[in-house]
């Protein structure tokens with residue numbers, strides 16, 4: 024129980040850090056669909072790994088109906104995960120997401136094949152993925168990287184790089200870009 028409460032507190036603090044529009048914790052807990060989606064996913068994933076898979080899928084689809092955010096219960100997601108705006112997000116079954124990752128609306132972490140293999144991306148720690156970006160296949164987006172809005176990424180992105188365009192091209196991410204990229208004040 025203590026672990027659940029501290030995890031909820033961490034998520035609320037994370038929402039404040041990532042969104043200048045965020046106000047009190049109570050209000051944020053009520054209005055942020057990204058928080059509802061990740062909290063429900065933690066329950067769905069708990070059910071999934073204990074073989075209550077039908078129930079996990081029902082919960083996940085119900086949350087999709089409520090939030091517009093579809094997270095497969097099999098996806099592994101780390102701490103301080105934040106979704107801004109929500110809506111139109113799809114996260115596939117074999118996706119693995121590290122700590123401190125942020126997604127904007129319209130992001131797909133999807134597969135390119137229909138086989139029961141690792142077919143979705145691995146997103147390492149502290150990655151930001153811009154609105155509408157599609158990250159496809161069992162590729163890795165390295166720690167501290169950023170994916171530009173509407174990019175289509177089908178190849179690995181090295182750590183501390185920026186990927187933009189279709190198909191995405193990468194370039195090193197300069198240290199001074201770090202604050203700019205994580206501060207939504209620049210975007211909204």
Ligand SMILES: CC(C)(COP(=O)(O)OP(=O)(O)OC[C@H]1O[C@@H](n2cnc3c(N)ncnc32)[C@H](O)[C@@H]1OP(=O)(O)O)[C@@H](O)C(=O)NCCC(=O)NCCS
Pocket residue numbers: 108127152153154155169170171172173174185186187188200203204210211
């Ligand atoms: C990709 C991104 C991280 C790059 O930031 P940056 O390094 O500060 O980039 P700059 O603004 O200096 O632009 C550098 C060049 O890349 C281009 N560019 C920037 N973002 C781009 C994108 N998403 N797709 C294609 N080109 C892009 C710029 O037009 C510019 O081109 P130029 O050199 O020909 O003038 C950022 O533009 C982005 O897409 N962030 C996601 C924001 C988001 O999703 N916001 C949603 C808020 S609701």
